Amino acid sequence: MQNHPLSTSHPLREIEDVHALEAQLERALVPVTPSTEFRARLRDNLRMAAYHREMHQLLVRERAEMPWGWFVGAAALGSAAGLLTIFLRMRHTRLGALGIVAENK
Numbered sequence: 001m002q003n004h005p006l007s008t009s010h011p012l013r014e015i016e017d018v019h020a021l022e023a024q025l026e027r028a029l030v031p032v033t034p035s036t037e038f039r040a041r042l043r044d045n046l047r048m049a050a051y052h053r054e055m056h057q058l059l060v061r062e063r064a065e066m067p068w069g070w071f072v073g074a075a076a077l078g079s080a081a082g083l084l085t086i087f088l089r090m091r092h093t094r095l096g097a098l099g100i101v102a103e104n105k
Helices: 011-028 036-059 068-098
Strands: none
Touching: none
């Protein structure tokens, strides 16, 4: 009967398993040294990518958010001033029609 991978086993057996795995990995994973041409192309491509990214950031900057609060406040103030002017003009006209407006001389 085979032991389940998660079952407890003797520590010496586990060490042997780890050493066996290590030996298999050493055989399968051989270190590779890239060629000089490959390294030069990689360096040039990385520099070009960095240059394009920097240029993109310079050319496509995010716009500052519009100060909508100031525009809305100015519009509300203008509307209030316009309504006040209309109200005073109507009042002045109505009182003038009644002959109540005092002359300032």
